[in-house]
Amino acid sequence: MSRAPAGYDGAMSTRYDADFAAIFGGRDRGDLAFFQRLAREHAGPVCEVGAGTGRVILAVAEVVDGCALTGVEPSEEMRAVFEVRLGTSRNVKCMAGSFTSIPLGDASQGLVFSAFRSFQHVLTTDEQLAALAEVRRVLRPGGIFALDLFDPAYRLLRRARPTLGVRYRTADGRVRERWESREIDRVAQRVDVTFRWIEKDMEGRVLVDEAATYGVRYTFPIELEHLLARAGFEAIDVRGGYDGAPRSARSRELVVTCRAPR
């Protein structure tokens, strides 16, 4: 199993859900409804790879009945948060695994998906192909694979000094700031993102100053189509949003569905 990027352990895992809520607040990204609809439309067990703290697979569990749902996640610390959220939910399992090692049987899943860019942590073309072969192994003939990635915008593919991403008050009354910076490797099509959390008390005293870094690979839309075709997927459909909008110059997401051969 490939290791989770260390960036998800420690500093990130315990803040992931609160950061997400603060960044997106009341704004609906549209991803939950998209993956819920796919799970309703395609019968059979469902697996999310890179399930993180369970944000999406637990939302999927709310709308499908009577089929097994598995969230696969390499980071032990992200899984620990997922397990707490899971509580006594019966039809969802949280399992250790990764894109190159999905702990499920051959041809066992009707739908495999990767939400909020987990696939972008697969960093080389060889690893991407190995991951796609592993997804195909667990999919039934005709099963669906769905994933989302950011649509690489040239203006963002350059080095960025630390900027304040979000500031909010935590449940225990601290002021938390998350700063973000990035380094770009254009040859490897890789972005290394560094997050730094600074937490202050009411008087402005710094209580915490922690950082974490992870790498993501950016993949261009046509490259992605070729990659999926090379991995043997069919009916490859690349959209510019979760609502099914076609790609445009302003699209921020690549939302992709494809099918394993029947």
Ligand SMILES: C[S@@+](CC[C@H](N)C(=O)[O-])C[C@H]1O[C@@H](n2cnc3c(N)ncnc32)[C@H](O)[C@@H]1O
């Ligand atoms: C941005 S989070 C998304 C989590 C969740 N899908 C969501 O939508 O909130 C990316 C997740 O991918 C996981 N990840 C990183 N490398 C991975 C790999 N090689 N295989 C599977 N998951 C991976 C990380 O540990 C992290 O939990």
